[in-house]
Amino acid sequence: xxxxxxxxxxxxxxxxxxxxxxxxxAWAALRESVGHDYDLAAYLGAAARVxxxxxxxxxxxxxxxxxxxxxxxxxxxxxxxxxxAPFAGLPGSLVSAGWxxxxxxxxxxxxxxxxxxxxxxxxxxxxAAASYPVLLDVNLGxxxxxxxxxxxxxxxxxxxxxxxxxxxxxxxxxPPLLVVVAWWALRRRWGPIxxxxxxxxxxxxxxxxxxxxxxxxxxxxxxxxLTGMQGVPRNADFGSLALAAGLPPxxxxxxFIGGALAGLGIMLAGLRRDRDVAFVTAVGASLxxxxxxxxxxxxxxxxxxxxxxxxxxxxxxxxxxxxxxxxPFLPFVAMIGALAPLLAxxxxxxxxxxxxxxxx
Numbered sequence: 609x610x611x612x613x614x615x616x617x618x619x620x621x622x623x624x625x626x627x628x629x630x631x632x633x634a635w636a637a638l639r640e641s642v643g644h645d646y647d648l649a650a651y652l653g654a655a656a657r658v659x660x661x662x663x664x665x666x667x668x669x670x671x672x673x674x675x676x677x678x679x680x681x682x683x684x685x686x687x688x689x690x691x692x693a694p695f696a697g698l699p700g701s702l703v704s705a706g707w708x709x710x711x712x713x714x715x716x717x718x719x720x721x722x723x724x725x726x727x728x729x730x731x732x733x734x735x736a737a738a739s740y741p742v743l744l745d746v747n748l749g750x751x752x753x754x755x756x757x758x759x760x761x762x763x764x765x766x767x768x769x770x771x772x773x774x775x776x777x778x779x780x781x782x783p784p785l786l787v788v789v790a791w792w793a794l795r796r797r798w799g800p801i802x803x804x805x806x807x808x809x810x811x812x813x814x815x816x817x818x819x820x821x822x823x824x825x826x827x828x829x830x831x832x833x834l835t836g837m838q839g840v841p842r843n844a845d846f847g848s849l850a851l852a853a854g855l856p857p858x859x860x861x862x863x864f865i866g867g868a869l870a871g872l873g874i875m876l877a878g879l880r881r882d883r884d885v886a887f888v889t890a891v892g893a894s895l896x897x898x899x900x901x902x903x904x905x906x907x908x909x910x911x912x913x914x915x916x917x918x919x920x921x922x923x924x925x926x927x928x929x930x931x932x933x934x935x936p937f938l939p940f941v942a943m944i945g946a947l948a949p950l951l952a953x954x955x956x957x958x959x960x961x962x963x964x965x966x967x968x
Contacts, residue, residue, distance in 0.1 A: 613726075620730030624716060627730075627737035631712050631746060634737075638747045645704050646679065648749025652703065654682035654689035655696040658818055663826045664689035670829050675836040676900060683830060686823040687780050688751070690815040708746065711753045715742065718757030719910070721764045723884070724918035731925050732914050736907070739928035745904035752907040755782045759891050759911060762788070766887055772803030779804075780811060782905075784898040787875055791890040794879060837899045838864065844938035845901040852936070864899065867939065871896030874946045885949045888915050892946030901942060906931045909941075912948040919952040 638644055654664035664686050668674055676683060695703050719733040736742045745752045758778035765771035778785050792801050815823065838847040838860050847864030855863070871893035878889030888911045895905060909928040916924030927948065930941045 617726045620726040620728075623727075623730035624719065624733040627734035628712065628716060630734075630737040631715075631742075634743055635708050635712075635746055638743075639704075641747060643744075644747055645707075645749040647751075648704065648707055650680045650682050651684075651688060651692055651749070652696050653680045654684075655692035658686070658689045658823075659693040659696050663823055664819065665826045665830050669833060670826060671833075673833050673835040675840055676834060677840050677842075683834065685780050685812075685827050686819045687811055687815045690818045693818065704749070707749055711746065711749075711751070714757040715753040718753070718760035719914075721757070721760045722911070722914050723764045724914045728914050728917045728925065731917075732910055735913070735925055735928055736910055739907075739909075739931050741904045741906040741909070741928065741931040745907055748904065750902075750904050751781050752902075752904040755785075756907045756910060759785070759908065763884070763887055763911065766883060767797055767800050769800075769803045772800045773807040775800075776804045776807035776811060779808065782894070782898075784894040785891070787871070787894045787897055788887070788890050791875060791879070791886065794876075795883075795886075840900070842902060842935065843900055844903060844935055844942070845899060846896075846939045847899070848901075849936060849939050867896045867943070870943065871946060874950070877950060881950065881952075882955055884915060884955070885952050888912050888949040889946060892942075892949065895942040896946055901939065903931060903935075903938060906938065906941060906945065909945045912945050915949055916952050919955070921951065921953075924948065924951075 653666075658664050663670075664682055666681065669681060669683070674681075682689060695706070715736060716733055719729050719736065722729055722732065724732075742753065744750075755778050758774045758781075761774040762771040762778065765774065775785065775788055779789075789801060789804060792798075792804075812824065837843060838845070839851040840848065845864055846867035847860040850860040850863035874896075875890045875893040878886040878893075881889070891908055891911055895901060895908060898905065906928070909931065913924050913927035916927070927945065930944065931938070933941060
């Protein structure tokens, strides 16, 4: 007779496989949609420019102020473009399929790495496959599922060198996650900060032979030129919500600042809890600190959903489905994602094993 642990693992595997099958079916059905591989095209354009010996950034982003949103704008540090440069000349359908497989594999790996019970890992993957942020990310060819996988790895190996390396890699794709480094500093965890800094330096050094120092100075120019983010179509931050509601300046800016301050306050409140809750809270707070909050960024909701479910609040496993709400609700969904971990019971309550003990 199989043990309860083996039955649970088998059920988790089955749930995860159903989720993966659903994602494959969704990707196949959406291949002819207008937005299919919209972001991948930007990455490959930057990769092609790097392969040709140039900067990954377009003249319009280097020449002066610009707004995000138009097709094929590359707004990341150079590392992603360098990583994809060898594939820039391959057939588009082959690159698209490979990129999909890589990212769905990352999503599955992230769910498997979360330090929670097996049934929660499998259910998380199934729920993720039914959530709008994940489906949108898969269709666009974005890296939000990769960022999720890296933060899940950081959670599992929290305060260890491998966790710090995962944070450094995530920062190269989502800079607002600097709030995690600030969280370490507030906890006086200088070792993880040093490892993350060292990993960031190594990652930058690996790209230097391909883009030189100019690639990084160009990135700083792009960041400086990036303006007018409030009101960008499909930006779901509080400032854009205020602008869409017709509020006059400076109220939209104040709304964004208020949301960012709320994020910092939530992160500080998390410091009073155990480190698992505090880490997931810090990741959620990064959503409120970002001046751009695209819907697919809400893939991060998988983390608080899994944490809460593991601490006895099983209803929370459905949290990622809030991404289906209409756009005006999404800033509040991000706020819920940041606040939700604070509802978690302490480890070990209700005769449950502490989350930290499930890292092996």
